Amino acid sequence: MNEKSNLPAPRKFLSWFNPVGRQTGGWAFILNRITALGLTLFLYIHLLVLGKLAQGPNAYDSFVRLTHQPLFIFGELLVVAAAFLHGLNGVRIVLTTFGISVPYQKQFFYALMTLAIIAIVIFGYHMFTS
Amino acid sequence: MSDNKWNITLKIHRQKEDQPPYFQEFHLEVDPDEYVLDAVERVWAFMDRTLCFRHACHHSTCGACGMRVNNVEKLTCITPIRAVTQDGGVIKVEPLRNFPVVSDLVVDMSNLYARMEMVGAKAVLPVTQAEIERPPATWPADAEQYLRLTDCIECGLCISACPSAATSPSYLGPAVLAAAQTVGLTAETLPIVDSEDGLWRCHSAFECTAVCPSAVDPARRIMNLRQQVVRQRLSSLLKKS
Amino acid sequence: MNTASAPKSGENVWIWLLKILTGPLLFVLLGIHLIVNHLVGKEGVLRYAEVISYYNNPVIPLMEIIFLATVVTHSLTGLRSIILDLKPSRSILQILDLLFLLAGISAFLYGTRLIMIIAAVQ
Numbered sequence: 001m002n003e004k005s006n007l008p009a010p011r012k013f014l015s016w017f018n019p020v021g022r023q024t025g026g027w028a029f030i031l032n033r034i035t036a037l038g039l040t041l042f043l044y045i046h047l048l049v050l051g052k053l054a055q056g057p058n059a060y061d062s063f064v065r066l067t068h069q070p071l072f073i074f075g076e077l078l079v080v081a082a083a084f085l086h087g088l089n090g091v092r093i094v095l096t097t098f099g100i101s102v103p104y105q106k107q108f109f110y111a112l113m114t115l116a117i118i119a120i121v122i123f124g125y126h127m128f129t130s
Numbered sequence: 131m132s133d134n135k136w137n138i139t140l141k142i143h144r145q146k147e148d149q150p151p152y153f154q155e156f157h158l159e160v161d162p163d164e165y166v167l168d169a170v171e172r173v174w175a176f177m178d179r180t181l182c183f184r185h186a187c188h189h190s191t192c193g194a195c196g197m198r199v200n201n202v203e204k205l206t207c208i209t210p211i212r213a214v215t216q217d218g219g220v221i222k223v224e225p226l227r228n229f230p231v232v233s234d235l236v237v238d239m240s241n242l243y244a245r246m247e248m249v250g251a252k253a254v255l256p257v258t259q260a261e262i263e264r265p266p267a268t269w270p271a272d273a274e275q276y277l278r279l280t281d282c283i284e285c286g287l288c289i290s291a292c293p294s295a296a297t298s299p300s301y302l303g304p305a306v307l308a309a310a311q312t313v314g315l316t317a318e319t320l321p322i323v324d325s326e327d328g329l330w331r332c333h334s335a336f337e338c339t340a341v342c343p344s345a346v347d348p349a350r351r352i353m354n355l356r357q358q359v360v361r362q363r364l365s366s367l368l369k370k371s
Numbered sequence: 372m373n374t375a376s377a378p379k380s381g382e383n384v385w386i387w388l389l390k391i392l393t394g395p396l397l398f399v400l401l402g403i404h405l406i407v408n409h410l411v412g413k414e415g416v417l418r419y420a421e422v423i424s425y426y427n428n429p430v431i432p433l434m435e436i437i438f439l440a441t442v443v444t445h446s447l448t449g450l451r452s453i454i455l456d457l458k459p460s461r462s463i464l465q466i467l468d469l470l471f472l473l474a475g476i477s478a479f480l481y482g483t484r485l486i487m488i489i490a491a492v493q
Contacts, residue, residue, distance in 0.1 A: 007228070007230055007299065013456070013457055015296050016296075016456075021198065021200075021201030021202045021203075021291075024336070025336025025337055025340060026293065026340075029333055029334065029335035029337075033453065040446045040450055047481065047482055050482075051485060057418075057420065060422075061418055061419050087397070087398060087401075090394045090395075091395075092334075094394060094395055096334055096336075096349075097334065099357060102349065103350075105334075105336055297456045297457060297458065300458070324383070324384060325381075326382055326455075327381070330381075330383060330384070331456070333452075359384060363384045
């Protein structure tokens with residue numbers, strides 16, 4: 001009996017991110033997982049970078065000047081996007097977990113992601129024009 | 131049944147013993163209102179008798195004919211060809227995921243059946259406990275005596291679709307957890323579902339409910355069971371103090 | 372298939388509850404954090420002097436410390452769930468749990484110390 005191809009496998013973690021054949025909830029799962037990993041990475045980088053505050057005004061303010069560069073702002077926008085997507089998808093997860101709106105989880109996902117996109121656009125506009 | 135015939139290609143997953151798997155194409159003339167299972171059966175009957183596939187009732191009651199059709203889990207006996215392709219199109223047919231392949235389209239479901247038994251899955255339930263859609267506002271006094279077959283036909287589509295089941299064979303899976311919810315939280319089921327391979331490995335992907343052909347709605351049942359377990363654990367914790 | 376036994380060290384009720392309760396809490400805390408840090412200042416990103424001045428209000432360091440604890444908890448319990456899906460063996464899981472605990476505690480201590488330093492500057 002060939003046990004290779006169809007079995008679950010711990011190292012199949014790339015299959016988490018495979019959208020083929022998935023439906024709405026599956027995409028939500030993928031999105032949530034990717035944004036979770038991205039935000040975790042950001043969290044620790046952010047904490048380290050803030051250490052510069054303890055080095056005094058010169059070190060920190062020169063870093064602040066760096067944050068005005070477009071590439072940096074774009075990076076920050078990615079973080080904002082990830083936060084909105086993860087957070088609003090999280091709202092759907094919390095609601096369905098406590099039994100609210102379970103039959104409407106698909107519609108909820110679309111509505112919340114639309115909200116997220118609107119929020120990201122608004123934030124992006126403000127971040128790039130100030 | 132309509133008169134027009136379609137020419138389609140079935141791209142079927144083949145795998146024998148320890149040989150590497152491959153796809154084999156078969157060209158057929160079919161009636162588009164027939165079902166994918168009919169096409170597979172015709173391939174077996176007239177083109178290749180070595181093709182292995184599972185089927186029995188042909189009316190979505192036995193749960194034997196679950197396969198992945200164009201990457202989506204389906205019960206092939208109720209999947210019209212019209213729904214998955216067009217004239218001249220290709221239908222890709224693969225076995226379910228997350229079960230070991232025995233041969234071609236047949237997978238070994240013994241793990242699922244064993245777990246359903248372990249959790250005490252019921253074949254029938256009194257109609258008052260069956261959580262049917264649109265129950266009456268009040269059940270008549272003698273309603274308990276009327277029994278109803280439980281919805282789950284143990285077809286395994288949910289386990290094939292579940293991303294958590296894709297990473298470990300020990301995850302109980304949506305079907306088993308849903309069955310446990312119909313049994314209810316008892317001294318036997320509680321440690322099974324509140325375990326490291328139980329309820330907490332669900333990540334709300336809802337793929338199970340999306341592919342279930344029998345309206346079991348495993349995702350809702352898993353959520354419901356979680357609430358019951360949390361309530362149970364919290365109240366026992368508070369009682370101790 | 373030994374699942375019919377007492378809860379083991381993988382995912383369980385309490386860790387899961389922690390994750391799902393810190394989530395909504397973060398909605399509020401992250402919202403406050405973003406407003407205070409990015410909408411109050413003139414240019415979006417505050418300069419050193421601006422940070423010092425608003426950290427003098429004791430509510431701010433308190434809020435930031437609570438926010439830090441919540442976000443580190445949510446992030447690490449979430450990360451742990453993702454890694455649990457890879458089915459590490461019991462011994463590897465014990466090591467990983469230790470690493471998570473260390474990462475969480477050190478992140479919290481580091482951040483809190485940083486907050487206290489900033490709050491102490493006049």
